[in-house]
Amino acid sequence: METLRDILDAAARGVFPPADGGTTVVPQAGHRDAGVLSFTAHSVVFTDEDPAWVHATLRGLDCDALAATMNPRFLTALQDRTGRRSETIDVMLVADPLPGEPPLPLKEIEDANHPRIAYARRRRDDIRAWTADGGVLVTGRGVGGRLEVSVEVDEAVRQRGLGRALVTAARHLTAEPLWAQVSPGNARSLRAFQAAGYHPVGAEAVLLAPGRVTGPPR
Template sequence: MLVMTTLADILRGVENGVFPAPDLGVSVVPAPSERESAVVAFTGHVVIAADVSPSWVAEQVPAGDLAAPTNPPFLTALAELTGRRVSSNDAMLLAPAITDPAERAEVIKDLTVLTDHSHPRVQRALEYRTDVQVYADVHGGLVIIGHGLADRIECAIELPDAHQNQGHGRHLARVARTLIPPNTSIWAQITPGNAASLRAFLAAGYKPVGSEALLVK
């Protein structure tokens, strides 16, 4: 079992196209913060970012079984050991910043910074992210950006019912890519059952890179 450095190092590598080796291995790294632990799965490799020993993980996970760390029995045992609960089990998508000045300027002129954070989607973001910024467009759609797991930049979108199935979700997901600094990347976490959201983010240029189970207190 390979012990790597930190989850932040691994995610920054993925942002630059460098993934853990697909060696059917499991890496154990420290929890990225007091706020959360995680099990992050890539092609052929799983990273367990939690304050547990590699020997404990080895006892729970049969060698070469990459399904085990993402399935309920292991996640339940990990949650009990660390005093946490599993809050989500999502697909991870990633996209680079849009740097074209004309597109960035066009997008920003239609957005308003939202200081009222009472919306339930914003409240959820505040539980899991820091430096949260919320933007509203002319149709009442929301783009939420903040620093989440291992300090990566994450986004979420929210659509009014009247604008469902009109390509508006794809537009908001693309907007998020214009709101981050150049030479950075933005992550989206989407439950696999939310097919409409998955389609919107894929159409907006995000690529699937893995999955994650997030454990919080």
């Protein structure tokens, strides 16, 4: 049986579910994360709920079938069913690793009090963090065990290319595809990731387990 990680690894290679208007339901990779991945004309719902309930709920929606899994009514029904909540629908981006050293000096840290690091520890495993002059870079294992990246840039040095440099640097720190989730309204961040070679592969809505605390926007 295909797993959530199988689907993500294939997408990182540019191999996507069939664009047939269908919905695939797979089990969660762990308790922390459930939700929806939306690719071109195909969705993946990762949940431990009954797949028959998922498909029946989608059929009952009065909306475009291709957009049903991201329809607010379905996401609300899924939240009610699971007792979870969601924050936003994000653009899902991925980039391959790069050889060589990062393009800017980085210092690895373990400052759990930094807001970006504290946020990451609530959402990911195996957290690593680095600082640069005016910014923080964090990686960790998130949805399906994939490696995810987030950055924070100080207000005083924004719009100078540091965000792009940091997410580029992250590609030099790994030997596997690197994922990012960005709110569609955060155009500045989207531009930085795309300029650094990350390409959009779909959208996602992650449902958080009860007790998970929100953090800074990605």
